[in-house]
Amino acid sequence: MSTVEVVVTGIGATTPLGGDVTSTWDGLIAGRNGIKTNDTEWAEKYNLPSRLMAPLAVEPSEVLPRVQLRRMDRCEQIAVIAARQAWADAGYELPSDEHEPVDPDRLGVAIGTGIGGPVTLLDQDDLLEQHGLRKVSPLTVPMLMPNGPAALVSIELRARAGVHSPASACASGAEGLAQAYQMIQSGRADVVVAGGAEACIHPITVAGFAQSRTLSLRNDEPERASRPFDVDRDGFILGEGAGVLVLESAAHARARGARVYGKLAGTGITSDAYHITGNHPEGIGQINAMTKAIREAGLTPADIGHVNAHATSTVVGDVGEAVAIRKAVGDHTVLTAPKSSFGHLVGGAGAVESIVTLLAIYHGIIPATRNLENQDPKVELDVVAGEARKLDLVAAMNDSFGFGGHNVALVFTAA
Amino acid sequence: MAEKPTDEEILAGLAEIVEEVAGVEADEVTAEKSFVDDLDIDSLSMVEIAVQAEDRFEVKIPDAELANLKTVGDAVTYVSKNA
Numbered sequence: 001m002s003t004v005e006v007v008v009t010g011i012g013a014t015t016p017l018g019g020d021v022t023s024t025w026d027g028l029i030a031g032r033n034g035i036k037t038n039d040t041e042w043a044e045k046y047n048l049p050s051r052l053m054a055p056l057a058v059e060p061s062e063v064l065p066r067v068q069l070r071r072m073d074r075c076e077q078i079a080v081i082a083a084r085q086a087w088a089d090a091g092y093e094l095p096s097d098e099h100e101p102v103d104p105d106r107l108g109v110a111i112g113t114g115i116g117g118p119v120t121l122l123d124q125d126d127l128l129e130q131h132g133l134r135k136v137s138p139l140t141v142p143m144l145m146p147n148g149p150a151a152l153v154s155i156e157l158r159a160r161a162g163v164h165s166p167a168s169a170c171a172s173g174a175e176g177l178a179q180a181y182q183m184i185q186s187g188r189a190d191v192v193v194a195g196g197a198e199a200c201i202h203p204i205t206v207a208g209f210a211q212s213r214t215l216s217l218r219n220d221e222p223e224r225a226s227r228p229f230d231v232d233r234d235g236f237i238l239g240e241g242a243g244v245l246v247l248e249s250a251a252h253a254r255a256r257g258a259r260v261y262g263k264l265a266g267t268g269i270t271s272d273a274y275h276i277t278g279n280h281p282e283g284i285g286q287i288n289a290m291t292k293a294i295r296e297a298g299l300t301p302a303d304i305g306h307v308n309a310h311a312t313s314t315v316v317g318d319v320g321e322a323v324a325i326r327k328a329v330g331d332h333t334v335l336t337a338p339k340s341s342f343g344h345l346v347g348g349a350g351a352v353e354s355i356v357t358l359l360a361i362y363h364g365i366i367p368a369t370r371n372l373e374n375q376d377p378k379v380e381l382d383v384v385a386g387e388a389r390k391l392d393l394v395a396a397m398n399d400s401f402g403f404g405g406h407n408v409a410l411v412f413t414a415a
Numbered sequence: 416m417a418e419k420p421t422d423e424e425i426l427a428g429l430a431e432i433v434e435e436v437a438g439v440e441a442d443e444v445t446a447e448k449s450f451v452d453d454l455d456i457d458s459l460s461m462v463e464i465a466v467q468a469e470d471r472f473e474v475k476i477p478d479a480e481l482a483n484l485k486t487v488g489d490a491v492t493y494v495s496k497n498a
Contacts, residue, residue, distance in 0.1 A: 067438030134469075138462040 006184045006265075007415065009258040010090025010246030011355045012082040016239050016342040019058025020085055024352070025359055027341065028367035029388045033223040034342040035237050042203040050215035052225050053201050054239030054343030071139055072152060073117035074199035078242035078348075079149030080156060083111070083193055087157060090246040091258055095158040108161040108189040109154040110179040111244065112172030112196045114347035114402070116146030119202050149197045150176075153244070161189040167347075169402030170310070172196045173243060174350025174410055178267040180247045190252040195351030197242035206238060212277060214314055227371035228311035228337035229318050229379045236312040239343030243351030245358075260415040262358050265395065266297025272405030279317060279401065283324035289407035290328035290397065297411040299395055301329045304411065306366055306396035308357040311337035312344050321399060322379040334391060335383045336360075340370035350400035350408060357398040358412050365390050419498055420472065425491045432467045433487075436460050446488035454487075474498045 013020065016034030017027035027034070038053040060077040061069055069077060087094070092101040120143040127135040142148055147165035154163040162183065166175040173196020180194030209215050216235035218225040227233045253260055268289040274280045294301055307325055311318045318337075325333065338356050345352055360366045365388050372385035395413045400406075420428070430444035437460045450456045456464070465476045468490070474497045476484075484490045 065438065067436075070436075134466050138459040142459075 004185050004187070005250035005263055006181050006247050007250050007253050007263050008245050008261045008358055009248050009253050010086040010088070010092070011261065011358070012085025012087070012089060013241065013243040013352050013355055014056055014058060014078050014081050015241035015345065015352055016054035016057055019063065021355060023057070024342070025356070028338055028356060029365065031368055031370055031387065032341060033370065034239070035222045035226055037219070037222050038206070043206070046203055046207060048203070048206055049210050050206065050217055050235070051219040052216055052222055052237045054237050055201060056240055073120045073143040073148060075113055075117055075197050076143065076149045076152050078199055078240070079111050079197035079244065080152055082195065082197065082242040082244040083153040083157065086193065086244040086246045094156070100158060102191050104158040104160040106161055106190040107157065107159040108163065108180065108183050108192040109150045109157070109159045110164040110166070110176040110183065110192055110194040111150035111153055112166040112168065112176040112347055113146050113149055114167065114169045114172050114198050115200050115205070117144035117148060118200050118205065120144045122202065122204065153193055157193060159193065168406035168408070169404050170344065170346050170349055171400040171402035171406040171408045172347035172350065173352070174354060174398060174400035174408035175269065175406070176351060177245065177247070177264060177354055177410055178269055178408055181264050181267050184247060184249050191246065191248045193244060194247055195242065195244035196347045196349070198346035198348045199240040200346065201238055201240055209238060216313060224371050226313045226340045226343055228309065228313045228340050228369055229322065229375055229383050230372050231374045231376045233313045233315060233318060235314055236339065237343035239345045241342065241345040241348040241352055243348055243355050245351065245355065261362050262415050263413045264410060265413040266293040266295070266299070266411040268292030268296065268409040270407045272407065274405055277403050279320045280405070283320050283327070285405060285407040286321060286324035286399070286401060287328045289409040290324065290399070293397060293409035293411045294329070297395065297413065299411065302332065303395045304329045304333050304397050305391065305393045306334050306336070306357070306360055308353050308360070308396065308398045309335050309337045310399040310401045312339055319376060319378045321401070322381055326381060329397070331381060333381065334366060334389070335381050336366050337369045337383070338367060340372070341367070350398065353400070354398045354410055354412070357396050361393045361396050361412055361414050364392050422491050422495055425472065425494045426487070428471050429468060429487060429490055432464050432471065436463045436467065444487055446486065446491060448487050449485055450487065468494065472498045
């Protein structure tokens with residue numbers, strides 16, 4: 001059992017279901033779909049096999065001033081948007097010379113991303129090719145670097161206790177939260193703004209994922225394409241989004257009378273050391289991550305009433321995870337897979353889905369997995385389908401796994 | 416630009432560029448203002464402003480010269496002399 005309790009006092013997000021947490025959560029509970037036809041000119045031009053995507057519901061240009069937009073990559077923009085929401089939700093004002101709501105030396109940032117700013121990199125390369133050096137933006141490097149989202153948030157919030165930007169593919173957002181937890185546990189910070197962001201819907205990323213045969217090809221039915229745990233699943237849908245949480249030591253939160261959503265009670269990080277994209281066939285890394293997280297939380301598997309699964313809707317991945325959950329947690333736990341609604345947010349996924357996990361505990365209701373019409377018989381677990389299910393939860397877990405063999409499990413508990 | 420621009424035209428053009436790049440309202444961009452101290456423009460934005468000014472006024476602004484353009488007025492004078 002940890003000595004320093006870490007609580008969540010603020011949440012922010014921008015996703016394919018909505019421009020904030022409320023609209024995203026309401027969309028999930030209502031079973032709304034955020035997946036669309038990729039009707040871009042480039043999808044046609046390159047004859048890309050997958051014509052599906054999950055773009056943001058609210059464009060950053062509707063939220064940020066023009067000059068801020070032009071100085072940031074889209075991934076950075078949405079990290080800043082989600083961070084501002086989370087910060088305000090935690091009851092903090094933006095810092096000024098007159099008022100710093102948190103001692104900057106006790107405030108950290110840990111916001112991960114899978115790739116960072118590849119769209120900036122490619123756009124600027126086009127400018128270099130077509131017009132030469134003069135047209136390349138002096139902001140190219142700060143816009144493409146994967147620590148950019150975290151760094152910009154640290155500047156905005158005056159966080160001087162250290163800025164981290166884990167890059168562990170689709171587990172990056174969850175690893176950001178795990179890193180924040182460790183920063184608070186070790187006494188390096190009292191408050192850490194943490195999560196993940198991704199905005200990389202671009203011809204080359206879609207082409208690359210298509211070539212690795214991981215994308216859904218259910219092009220004629222976008223609303224039915226993302227179907228984790230269903231027998232007819234055929235791949236994931238690339239989405240974009242960001243999630244940011246304000247984590248705080250319980251003592252710091254209590255001293256200021258903050259509203260607490262729940263606790264981040266345990267983290268488990270392992271690596272497969274097996275294959276660059278494939279999961280270990282026996283799911284050892286996944287099982288160990290879940291077990292470590294439960295143990296660190298001072299709980300037993302029986303306490304984990306709900307698992308928000310990584311489940312991306314790929315043929316191999318979903319079953320492997322279900323088997324690992326059965327082994328690590330047991331067959332009593334109730335699953336859901338929000339990627340069925342908003343697609344795969346890559347580096348944003350673990351953070352947005354952690355918010356969903358936390359809210360499931362907070363509100364006592366688990367969103368349904370969309371499109372679960374015929375559950376794969378190899379998934380021998382109770383997966384919420386059809387409509388959201390009310391359930392009192394003491395503890396729940398979020399799973400995030402990434403290319404490279406990264407496994408991150410986070411256990412959240414009620415406040 | 417077919418004819419050499421007047422100082423007023425250069426100032427107005429620079430003000431438009433500064434507004435576009437840095438979001439400072441064009442009315443604020445007056446000759447006596449320092450780019451860094453008064454208009455809060457960083458070195459990265461100065462590079463962008465210089466490139467756009469080069470295109471607009473058909474002038475070359477080498478880095479060594481750019482470093483000397485402290486105020487908006489300095490930039491107007493430089494463009495006026497070199498355009």
